[in-house]
Amino acid sequence: MAAIKLCTKVLLASALVAVPAILLAPAGLAITDDNVVDCTPSPTNNPLPAPCTTPVEDESNKFDISNLPTFTVTPGAAKSPTKVNFSAILSALGEYAAAPFFYVTYGDGTGFGGPTDLRAINSFPTSHTYSKAGEYTLTGYGVYGGQVEQASVTFTVDKAIETEPTTTPLQSAIWEPVTTTTSTNNASTQVESSSQVNVAKTVLKAAPSPTITNAPKIAAAAGTATAIRVGALPERASVLAAIRIGGKWTALPDLTTRANGTTTLAPLTFTKPGSYPVRLTLPDGSIRYLKVLSRKK
Structure with missing residues (x-):
């Protein structure tokens, strides 16, 4: 008869003893398999072999560091x-x-x-x-x-990526032609670097007028080169400029407006006080005026 495997509680010395796995052999049948531990209770109450009383370790929740996925x-x-x-x-x-x-x-x-x-x-x-x-x-x-x-x-x-430095200019410089000095008894126009002449800079706050009568006025000190910035003009446009001195219109260096519709007249130096109209001719042929008031220092 084959050995019988039981998972139960057996009565041993009038006490209940939990036995995880017990192999019982019928009377007269000896267990001869060397791989099997005889956990049959002894009539003389001898101790059972250690494997019969050692709890089986539960491996189901044990953490395993091996066989991890890759990164x-x-x-x-x-x-x-x-x-x-x-x-x-x-x-x-x-x-x-x-x-x-x-x-x-x-x-x-x-x-x-x-x-x-x-x-x-x-x-x-x-x-x-x-x-x-x-x-x-x-x-x-x-x-x-x-x-x-x-x-x-x-x-x-790899080597570090080299990039060209980028800057966002607040305003682009505009190259303008350099002209020789023209002069009359009352005024002269100059285009010189700031290192050569001390140029005063001023801004016409109002928009140039379509009529000379309503032309906005801007002051300039007599004897001082003055660069006047003018706004409210077409963007990125070529503008013809002229100034009236002694009843005669004298051409000034041509202008190019910036992206914001502004441009700067060539520096003007006035030798005598007075009122001097400036005429700006736009690409569509329309005209705008402003007046420069030359005053004594």
């Missing part, structure tokens, strides 16, 4: 982030992703955590910046219960 590295250039993706490990570990079992070295002498400073993998940085180009090996370590697992990725970091 990926996306190299960046030097001085730019190199991305590290641990998402597959985080998903596989579940609740253990928050347990301090890991550390990483970046291959440049730095790392996150260490053998005596284990970190949770869900706290790992997702990028690292290498200061120099070269080949690096990033290694992740898992430590648990005396067991150490590691995984490495070797990659190349």
